Amino acid sequence: MNIKLLFTTAILITLSSCSNDSTSDLVTPTNNAVTIKYSSDIASIINSNCLSCHASPPVNGAPMQLTTYDDVKNAILTGGLIDRISRAQGSGGMMPDAGNRLPQATIDKIIKWQTDGFVN
Numbered sequence: 001m002n003i004k005l006l007f008t009t010a011i012l013i014t015l016s017s018c019s020n021d022s023t024s025d026l027v028t029p030t031n032n033a034v035t036i037k038y039s040s041d042i043a044s045i046i047n048s049n050c051l052s053c054h055a056s057p058p059v060n061g062a063p064m065q066l067t068t069y070d071d072v073k074n075a076i077l078t079g080g081l082i083d084r085i086s087r088a089q090g091s092g093g094m095m096p097d098a099g100n101r102l103p104q105a106t107i108d109k110i111i112k113w114q115t116d117g118f119v120n
């Protein structure tokens with residue numbers, strides 16, 4: 001048996017058995033190297049998903065405003081904001097109220113903003 005031929009064949013079989021025809025298992029990870037900031041990341045998320053109720057002054061029965069850096073930071077520290085946005089779709093108290101749960105990547109961003117130390 002030609003040992004080189006055997007070796008080459010083994011490599012070819014190994015290479016051809018690697019395929020990437022599925023993209024469903026690909027995830028978009030939060031880039032841990034990049035610091036999340038209120039000004040560039042968080043404010044726009046809150047603006048488009050929360051301020052229809054948590055405005056200044058709050059409307060539709062919302063108990064507090066979320067219009068400033070301090071508002072959002074305090075809601076995380078003392079108002080259970082992360083818990084509310086993390087609840088399952090349709091479960092009581094999920095925020096946005098009566099709306100669609102935020103995409104997980106967006107929730108992860110807000111969690112990382114806290115982990116990163118609430119950079120403004």
Ligand code: HEC
Nearest residue numbers: 049050053060061062063075079080081084093095096097
């Ligand atoms: C359609 C109106 C509406 C929207 C949109 C909305 N909320 Fe609320 N939110 C409410 C109401 C009403 C309450 C009070 C009832 C309750 O506690 O579930 C509330 C309560 C909360 C509370 C609890 C406050 C506390 O001290 O108990 C948090 C935190 C919160 N919302 C965060 C958010 C965030 C973050 C968003 C956006 C992702 C959001 N909400 C979007 C209406 C809304």
